[in-house]
Amino acid sequence: MKATVITYGCQMNEYDTHLVESQLVSLGADLVPGVDEADFVLVNTCAVRGKPVDKVRSLLGQLRKVKAQRPLVVGMMGCLAQLEEGQQMARKFEVDVLLGPGSLLDIGQALESNERFWGLQFKDELHEHIPPAPSGKLQAHLTIMRGCDHHCTYCIVPTTRGPQVSRSPDDILRELDLQLAAGVQEVTLLGQNVNAYGVDQGARLAGYPSFADLLRLVGRSGVRRIKFTTSHPMNFTEDVAAAMAETPAVCEFVHLPVQSGSNRVLRRMAREYTREKYLQHIDEIRRHLPHAVLATDIIVGFPGETEEDFQETLSLYDEVGYDSAYMFIYSPRPGTPSYKHFADLPRELKTERLQRLIARQKEWSARRNAEKVGTVQEVLLRGDAHDAGFLEGHTRGNHPTVVPKAIGASGAGVYPVRIEHATPHMMYGRILDAFGEPLPEQPRLNPEAAAVTSPLQMA
Ligand code: SAM
Ligand code: SF4
Numbered sequence: 001m002k003a004t005v006i007t008y009g010c011q012m013n014e015y016d017t018h019l020v021e022s023q024l025v026s027l028g029a030d031l032v033p034g035v036d037e038a039d040f041v042l043v044n045t046c047a048v049r050g051k052p053v054d055k056v057r058s059l060l061g062q063l064r065k066v067k068a069q070r071p072l073v074v075g076m077m078g079c080l081a082q083l084e085e086g087q088q089m090a091r092k093f094e095v096d097v098l099l100g101p102g103s104l105l106d107i108g109q110a111l112e113s114n115e116r117f118w119g120l121q122f123k124d125e126l127h128e129h130i131p132p133a134p135s136g137k138l139q140a141h142l143t144i145m146r147g148c149d150h151h152c153t154y155c156i157v158p159t160t161r162g163p164q165v166s167r168s169p170d171d172i173l174r175e176l177d178l179q180l181a182a183g184v185q186e187v188t189l190l191g192q193n194v195n196a197y198g199v200d201q202g203a204r205l206a207g208y209p210s211f212a213d214l215l216r217l218v219g220r221s222g223v224r225r226i227k228f229t230t231s232h233p234m235n236f237t238e239d240v241a242a243a244m245a246e247t248p249a250v251c252e253f254v255h256l257p258v259q260s261g262s263n264r265v266l267r268r269m270a271r272e273y274t275r276e277k278y279l280q281h282i283d284e285i286r287r288h289l290p291h292a293v294l295a296t297d298i299i300v301g302f303p304g305e306t307e308e309d310f311q312e313t314l315s316l317y318d319e320v321g322y323d324s325a326y327m328f329i330y331s332p333r334p335g336t337p338s339y340k341h342f343a344d345l346p347r348e349l350k351t352e353r354l355q356r357l358i359a360r361q362k363e364w365s366a367r368r369n370a371e372k373v374g375t376v377q378e379v380l381l382r383g384d385a386h387d388a389g390f391l392e393g394h395t396r397g398n399h400p401t402v403v404p405k406a407i408g409a410s411g412a413g414v415y416p417v418r419i420e421h422a423t424p425h426m427m428y429g430r431i432l433d434a435f436g437e438p439l440p441e442q443p444r445l446n447p448e449a450a451a452v453t454s455p456l457q458m459a
Contacts, residue, residue, distance in 0.1 A: 001111070003029040004038040008055060009046025011229065012190050013078055015141040016104060017044050019131040020077065023107045035066065040073045040111070042097070045080035047156050049331035056080055060093035067094060073111075077104065079160035082120060085334060090118075101146070101161050105129060122147075122162045130175045133182035138380055138412055140184040144172055144214065145191035149201055150232065152259075153270045153337040154299065154330060157192060164193070164200050169209060169217060176221050185414055186225035186380050189218065194228050195235035211235075212243035219247035224414065225380065225396060226250045230257060230297075234272040236281045241288040251396040252289045256281065257297035257326075261316030262309035265302050268342070275316060282320055293323045293368075293397030300357055301330045301350030303342030310353050317360050323368040323397065325361050329354050362424045369399060369422035376432065379403065379417040389442065401427045406439035 003024045007017045020042065021031055032038050041063055046052035056076075063074045075097035080086035082100035090098050097110040102122030110117035127146065134140055148157050149164040172189075179187060191197060198208030209217060218226055226249045231240070233256055244250045256278075260266050263274050285292050298313060317325075329350045332339045372395075379401045381393035391411070392402050403417055409431045417429040418438065430438040 001027075001029045001040055002032045002038050003040040003042065004032050004034060005042045005044055006035075006059065007044040008052045009044070009048070009078065011141055011188065012143065012192075013044050013046060015143050015190055016078065016101065018134055018141070019129070020044075020099075020104055020107055022131045023105065027108050027111065035063070039071060040075065042075035042077060045076060045078035045086065047079035047083055047086065047160055047333070049328060049333070051331070053080060053085070056086075057089055057093075060089060060095065064093045073097065075099065075110070077101075079156065082160040083156070083335065087118075102126060124165075127165050127167050128171055130171060130178065133175075133179040133184060135182060138183065138185045138382065138414070139188070140179045140182075140186075141188050141190050142172065142175055142179070143167065143190045144194060145197055145200075148192035149196065150193060150234070150272070151270060151337070153268065153342075154302065154333065154339075156333040156336055159335055161192070164191075164196060166191075166198050166200055166205060166208060169207075169214060172214070173217065173221065176218065176223065180221065180223055184223070186227065187218070187223050189214075189226065189228040191228075192230060193232040193235055195231055195237065195240060199235075210237075210239065212237065212239035215240070215243040215250055216247055219243075219249045223249055225378075227253055227398070229255045231255060233258065233278050233281055236284075238284040238288075241285045244285075245288040251398075252291055253293045253295070253397045254285055254289075255295040255297075256285075258316060258320075259297060259299050260302060260305070260309065261313035262305070263312075265305050265309050265313075268304060268338075269299075269302060270337075275312070279316070279319065293399070294320055295324045295326075295398065296320070296322050297326045297328070298357060299328050299330050300353040301345045303330070303338055303344060305330075305345065305353075310356075314357065314360055317357070317364065321364050321368065322361070323399070324365055325357075327354060327357050327361065365424040366422075369424060369427055372399065372419045372427055373422050374419065376416050376418050376436070377401065377427075377429070378414060379429070380414050381409075381412055383412050395427070399427050400425065401429060403429050403431050405442040406431045407442055409439055410442055 005017050007013055035041050045056045073096050076095045077099040081098050096116055098118040100120040103119030106119035145166040147162040147164045195211050197211040198205050258278055332344050377395040379393045379395055381391040385392035385402050390402050394400050416432045419427050419429040421428040433439050
């Protein structure tokens with residue numbers, strides 16, 4: 001069988017894609033890069049907003065056309081598969097295999113079955129399953145918990161992914177050991193609310209460390225860089241900031257989604273913290289990590305958001321001065337409390353507020369990135385950048401960075417880089433040698449073309 005998995009959505013979906021791909025390989029499948037070569041296409045879906053749902057609908061329509069012309073098995077997994085909305089789509093577009101986020105290990109059974117197979121249960125075995133490490137990669141994801149016990153009024157995740165289940169620290173460390181043996185240098189610990197690790201449905205699990213202590217444990221594994229996401233402000237404790245500061249491998253990067261700067265909106269979102277509490281956490285982070293890089297998620301145009309509420313979001317943005325932000329227009333998701341009970345705001349109003357927020361974000365990202373010019377950053381270079389002769393990667397603070405290939409540094413690796421130029425969304429620099437001098441650049445096949453496209457020339 002030749003299989004391909006197409007992934008939409010978050011890092012958790014990327015992790016699940018890797019998990020299912022490794023199952024497929026162990027079932028004897030060849031992983032192929034595209035639909036044309038495949039006889040099994042599995043779509044890993046996202047249901048958090050309307051846009052990714054529309055993308056899946058359009059892809060499934062195209063796959064139905066391919067299916068009409070040649071034998072093809074089509075599968076759907078991820079959040080949308082768990083919802084009636086996704087199941088209706090699956091019926092309409094003749095999807096053969098449907099796996100909810102809790103039934104991923106049913107993939108073998110699904111492919112053996114000669115009939116349509118739908119798996120929608122949340123199965124415990126998934127939490128103990130340890131996928132093999134990704135091969136040839138410096139970065140890996142590691143799921144430390146699944147599901148979510150919060151009920152933010154706009155969010156479909158608790159429905160699609162079920163209640164929170166923390167994975168055992170032993171399983172986490174065993175999976176990390178495999179990743180380290182495979183050469184992974186940066187691991188990102190994943191969960192919807194990592195700060196609540198070890199406390200499922202309000203009960204602390206015996207023998208499970210707090211999230212802060214898990215960071216300390218993972219820090220002792222020998223992994224070079226540790227990141228984590230997502231950190232819910234409601235369960236953030238100062239001990240997490242302390243653990244970050246005292247564990248050198250933990251990167252000084254915190255993604256703390258605020259969603260809104262207005263207490264009125266936060267209450268209607270049921271986020272369970274106030275603006276003041278959120279800012280107190282930012283102070284705690286800065287006290288322990290004065291150079292912390294801060295990122296957030298913001299939803300604009302939540303039902304009932306007034307201009308005054310939105311101004312509070314802008315003023316909070318200025319108060320924190322984030323390095324970066326994921327910004328979303330509120331998307332009403334069927335089945336969520338806000339969809340049922342609150343009227344959506346006009347599209348134009350939401351779009352206009354998003355534009356103003358993006359402008360503010362650009363100003364801050366430009367300022368934050370400019371502060372890095374002249375500094376030396378540890379950059380994990382993943383491999384070739386879009387421009388020939390360049391490599392791309394990211395700093396410990398998650399800033400996307402591009403450098404010219406150098407003699408002795410022409411591929412993936414972790415290098416010291418002096419930042420020479422910055423835009424709001426990218427930093428450019430040169431790899432340094434052991435004496436802090438730029439390594440000689442690799443000769444280019446077409447130096448003229450490289451000079452034209454060099455980001456270092458674009459200042
Ligand atoms: N668990 C994380 C938290 O609470 O911070 C967030 C996980 S959610 C999958 C990722 C982001 O999607 C959220 O932080 C939120 O900004 C956004 N999001 C979720 N539901 C949304 C909706 N209905 N409309 C717009 N954005 C939404
Ligand atoms: Fe959704 Fe809220 Fe849970 Fe995050 S904490 S996944 S936004 S319900």
